[in-house]
Structure formats: C-alpha cells, structure tokens
Amino acid sequence: MDRLWGLLQRAQQLSPRPSQNIYKRVEGPQQGRLEEEEEDGEEGAEPLAHFCPMELRGPEPLGSRPGRQNLIPWAAAGRRAAPYLVLTALLIFTGAFLLGYVAFRGSCQACGDSLLVVSEDVNYEPAPGSQQGTLYWSDLQAMFLRLLGEGRLEDAIRQTSLRERVAGSAGMAALTQDIRAALSRQKLDHVWADTHYVGLQFPDPAHPNTLHWVDAAGKAGEQLPLEDPDAYCPYSATGNATGELVYAHYGRPEDLQDLRARGVEPAGCLLLVRVGVTSFAQKVASAQEFGARGVLIYPDPEDFSQGPHKPGLSSHQAVYGHVHLGTGDPYTPGFPSFNQTQFPPVESSGLPSIPAQPISADIASRLLRKLKGPVAPQEWQGRLPGSPYRLGPGPGLQLGVNNHRASTPISNIFGCIEGFSEPDHYVVIGAQRDAWGPGAAKSAVGTAILLELVRTFSSMVSNGFRPRRSLLFISWDGGDFGSVGSTEWLEGYLSVLHLKAVAYVSLDNAVLGDDKFQAKTSPLLISLIENILKQVDSPNHSEQTIYEQVVFTNPSWDAEVIRPLPMDSSAYSFTAFVGVPAVEFSFMEDDQAYPFLHTKEDTYENLHKMLRGRLPAVAQAVAQLAGQLLIRLSHDHLLPLDFGRYGDVVLRHIGSLNEYSGDLKARGLTLQWVYSARGDFFRAAEKLRQEIYSSEPGDERLMRMYNVRIMRVEFYFLSQYVSPADSPFRHIFLGRGDHTLGALLDHLRLLRINGTGAPGATSSGVAPSLGFQESRFRRQLALLTWTLQGAANALSGDVWNIDNNF
DSSP states (O other): OOOHHEEEEEEHHHHSSSSOEEEEEEOGGGGTOOEETTTTTTOOOOOOOEETEEEEEHHHHHHHSSSOOHHHHHHHHHHHHHHHHHHHHHHHHHHHHHHHHHHHHSTTTTHHHHHHHHHOTTTEEOEEEEEOOOOHHHHHHHHHHHHHOOOOHHHHHHHHHHHHHTTSSHHHHHHHHHHHHHHTTOSSSSSEEEEEEEEEEEEETTTTTTEEEEEETTEEEEEEOOOOOOOTTTTTOOEEEEEEEEEEETTOOHHHHHHHHHHHTTSSSSEEEEEEOOOOOHHHHHHHHTOEEEEEEEOOOGGGGOOBBBOOOOOOOOOOOOOOOSSOOSSSSSSBTTTTOOSSSSSOOOOOOOOOEOOOHHHHHHHHHTTSSSSSOOOOOOOTTTTOOOOOOSSEEEEEEOOOOEEEEEEOOOOOESSSSEEEEEEEEEEEEEOOSSSIIIHHHHHHHHHHHHHHHHHHHTTOOOOOOOEEEESOOOGGSHHHHHHHHHOOOOOOHHHHEEEEOOOTBBBBBBSSSEEEGGGGGHHHHHHHTTTTTTTSSTOOHHHHHHHHHHHHHHHHHHOOOOOTTTHHHHHHHHHOOEEEEEOOOOOOOOTTTSSSTTOHHHHHHHHTTTTHHHHHHHHHHHHHHHHHHHOOOOOOOOOTTHHHHHHHHHHHHTTTTTHHHHHTTOOHHHHHHHHHHHHHHHHHHHHHHHOOOHHHHHHHHHHHHHTHHHHBBTTTSTTTTOOOBBBBBTTOOOTTTHHHHHHHHGGGGGTTOOOOOOOOOGGGGGOOOHHHHHHHHHHHHHHHHHHHHHOOOGGGGGGOOO
C-alpha cells in the first residue's frame, strides 16, 4: 500500500495531466492482440486488468525505456494551449453561423429598408405531387425565358389587328369564342366568361353629327364636312350647341384661366382644343366647369412624332375618345350590369352636359384661320400650316351631336392557374380586347402578350412549376368606352376582391414606341419594378438592361420612369375603386406621343414602321417584364409589396399642406391632426418591418398573416366614410371627390385669393366660387385624417398592438 501511494505521488509530481493510453501489438502467445500501454507508464508493473483482445499495462517510470524521448514539456504546453484552441474554434464556428444566418435572412424579401432584398438562391418549393425538385428564382427565371416565344407575338399582333372587334359587334363575338377556345387548350385549372349588358353610345348612321357656320342672325349656314364621320366621342351630350369659337390649347383648367386673364371669356363659346396632355373626358369636364357650350378636339402635328423615317397621322383623320369622367357603365354607377338587372334611373356624375366632337387637323386649320383676337402665347402655337393661332373669338358655329345609346352585351374571358399554398389570393393580369379601329397598339399588342403569357405559364406548369398564389388571366371587353368590362367585373365582386386580389398588371398601351420606358403604378410596386428592370435586357440598347438604359440618362430612375395612375388607364379602377395595387407600363417615343392611337390608322404596318422593325423585340421585353412580375408576385413567400413607400408619398403630400399652415393659424385652424396620423402610419410601417425582419421565413402561418396585412395596405387608403355608389373612387391620393387630398389642397388655395375665386375645375367637383368655407375644411380634414389614421391602425395588426399617439 505504501509503495502504491509513493508511486501515485511521484506520478503527480512528474506528470500534471491525465495519463495517455497508447496501443501496441502484443507479441508471443497473445499475437494478434493489441496492448494498451501508458505513454509514460512503468515497465514491468503488473497488469491491473485484461480485456480481450487488448491488454492494459500499468504506468512505467519516466525514462525507464531506453531510447525514448522525453515528451513531457511538449505535452504540457499542448495542454495549456488546448483551452485557447477550443475557444478559437468556438468563435470561428459562431462567426460562421451568424454569417450564414444573415446570408439566409437576406434571401427573404423582408430585409433591409426596402423589404425587397432579393437573393438568387431564393427557393420555391414545388407543388404537392410534382416530380420537380426545389426550384430557385434563377431556375424559374430561366424556365420562363426559355419557354417564352418571340415569333408568336408578332404574328398574333398582326392577326388580331386585322379583325373587327368593336364592342358588341359580330366580329367581337367571334373573337371572344376564339380566345376562350385558345385558353381552353392550355393547362389551366379554370376557363370561363361572364357577360354584362351595358349602356354604350354609338353614332347614328341615319343622323350623323354635323358642324355648321352660323351667321350674325344665329342661323345655320354652310356645313363643314367632318372628314372622318365615323369618329365620335362616346357619352357626349346630344343636341345642338351654338356659340363663337375660342382656341383653348389643351383645355386644361390652367389654360382656361389663362384665356380669362388675356381677356377672352370661354363661357358661352365653343372651345377648340388639342389632343394630348389630358384625357378627352377631362377636357370636356373643364370646359363645362368654365361655362363653355361645346368642345371640338383635334390632333395638332406639334404633339405627335414626326420625322423622315417615321410615319405621321393623316391630316384627314380625327381621333376617337370617350368623354365620361369615370370608368364603367355610366348608366349603372357603382353597380354591376349583370343579366340586364334593372336599377333606379341614375346616371354617373361624370357624364358631361355639353356636346363634344373630334375633328381632323384639316378642319381645325380652317377654323383657326377664321379666329380674331390676340395671338396665342408661344407655347400654345402648333404646326398647322397657314394657321396664325389666335385665341378668338371667331365666327359662330353650331355643333350637332346625334349619338344614341344602346344596351350592348360585352364579355370578359378568364383563365386561372390555382396556387398550391394560397389559392384564395389572386395575382391578376389583363388586356383590353376591343378596339374602335384596327387598334394594333391599343389592344392587339396587349392581347397577343396575354395569350403568350398564358401559353408560357401553362408550359411551366407542365415542367413542374406551380405558383403559391393563383394566377388570373383576363381579356377585357368594352375598354374603349372607359374600361367598362373591367370596372363592371370589379363592381360585381367589390366585397371579395379587396380581400383576395394581390395586384393587377395591365398590358394595355404597352408598346407605343421604343425610346423610353414608363410605368404608371401604385407606390407599393415601385421597388419590385426596379428589381425586375435590372433583369430585363433593353430592346434597343445591346448589352444593357432597361434599368441601365434609364439611369444612363437620368440617375434618378424613378423620376424618369414612375408616374401616377391616370383615370383613363384600365389599372386605375383597381387601385382607386377597389384598393388593389396596379401597374400599367409602356415603351414610348422619347419626346412625343404615338400618333395613331385611337384612329383608323393604328394598324400593324404603321406600328411596325414606327418602331423601325423592332416591334417583336419590344413586345418580347414587355412580356419578360410582365412574366417576371407575375412570378415574383405569385410565388415569393413574402409578398414583394413595399408598404414603406407609402410613407414617402404621405410625407410628400403633407409637405404640400405645410404651405398653408400660416393661413390656417390666422383663422384659428390647425393641421396637427393629420400630422399625428402621418406619424402613426410611419411608426406602424416601421414596426411591421421589424416584425418581418425578426420572424422565421419558414413559418407558413406567420408569412400568410404578414401577407394579408401587406396586400391590404392599398385598400386602407380608400376612405371608409364615403359611399362607393356616390364616390366610387375613394382613394385619398388617387381618387376624385371632396374626401381626397387633392380636394383639400384645392380648397386651401382659396385662402390665397381672399376667399373668392373664379369658377374652374377642381378635383372635388365643387365650384370654388363659394370661397373658403371653414365648415367644409373641417369635414375634409376629418375625412383625410381618419382615413390615414385607419391605415396606420390596420397596418399595426391586432387591436392590442395599436399604440396611437393621437
């Protein structure tokens, strides 16, 4: 026992570490066994235990084995370094883990300030039952581009433009059947059509519209020939209008105010205005507000593309355009026109009470030569030959409009690919099918691209792709009468679509040139559009993306590309009426408009000449843009809608109000309420951003919850305090009515003219001649403030998460 105790003490002094066992082969009778031996053990000691096929030997005295190198100092140093090595390894592992986690989080479209940091490695799980493995964004993009066919687009544009397709015509009925059959041949889950019976206005062949000179006694004299008698303005007031002629530039409110300032009164006159800048409906509405009796609208060569290698509009052609300041069937405002349902005899407030008629440049030149009065300002001068461009007034004219209303069936056609994860959420893409003339640029291009996208996505489904959300492809009817088909569908499903529609992509007017790109869109889609533009090649600048082409001329790409949605866009009703983010994008000429839109000369041949043979490439670029937008919107786990963008919009508009804070303070009024609501919206948006950033992307339930909140942001800006039947465009930034920010600004401007103002058109539709009214201002401010506050509350999520600093 004493000997064992001594050996243990000596071992502790010489070896401050646990013994290390090594194994050696056992010789002799036990050959083939392994012997476990202490590295520093004592030779000759009795074994403590035997484990076959190993033999455990006890410790040997230090230095007892001849030729053995003393390893104790090196081993001791290794022991001392071991904790540091372990710590270093842990630090490296932790750093690598954090780096990998951040990289993974970057692949979620919820990181950073824009919520749209996109990784090429974002994966897309295949649909249940699919044989396809995990699809990444790059895989889907490559599959889409491989299956998209360029040659089919050009042929489809040509064939569609050759067919008669006026809404309600026999030709349109045949085209409707053909397109429905084409959709039915694809791998779609559902194909159907719906029919609406709407009130459309057409010329009366037995009683054509007329234009006469009027003598001093007021008697109609010589008739001026309307060189393009088929051209007319749907929804014009009918009857005769007589008055002296006045030239009013584009017919904008500021143009009419300028006329008055120059001593020319538009009230009681017929106005001669140019095509462009504003819609026909806005021109007629402004003329009516200023007391004019009728409007003549003509195309001036100054406003359209001209050049030795570009075709121009014939001087004998007039331009078609409806004059309903609104969308949909104006005889059933706010209600769908299904199954010839009878409604109370009410008409849209956007229908004009004065007649309007389009005329050719030749007839306009004859009229301008008769005008007296002051010469028009330089910026009002056009390029009609031999015309001095005076303001007037001139000789008397009588305009007679005899259009008639007809109940007309129109049909929208639908095709659907159901989503596998969120089938009740729809990504919608549509194109107008009808056209007054050949309509190559107006609707043939959009229809051809729509059909090609249907074919391409159907092929992708056959190759294993299945979107998370449903894709809805729609061919609209009645578009030339003011987006009648699309608006009637929205009215029919108003209570559903704001809960289910994620976004709308319009293919109308997609190719009007090839020099520049423009997107009319909701702010929610701006960041996504920027990302897609960086991935689509420019159709006319080799080795450049569209984004690179844009920033080459203007580093501020959004100032160059992004525009608000106008009322004459088919996408407008989706956003301003239903509250669904929408976009309509176009390739355009660099400085002037496509001259053949809404004329009989909008043919495939003229469009092809205008683009100098690049029509297939430009149409292909549009299809690539639209298709990649659809993939991202329908298949990203987190919806790529940048709700933070609306904070910038709110800030910009509130900045416009700041200009009048001093005037209001002098009256004891304040804008503090709306400032507080703005602050709450900012905080709610930032809070949601942080929640998304810190969440787990793989949590499907959580992602769906966030998606629901994100996709309804646009809807939050529809005022809940006005009736959709009375004010269908309830959007406080895009809409029309006294509840909008534009109406509030119009009202505040009256403070600067001492409470009185000349009559003129306003966004609210209320005559400003009444001056500033404090009671009306308080109501407008309350409508705006509580709509904005409601948007902030809804963005915050559940009621227990709302923290109003109001």
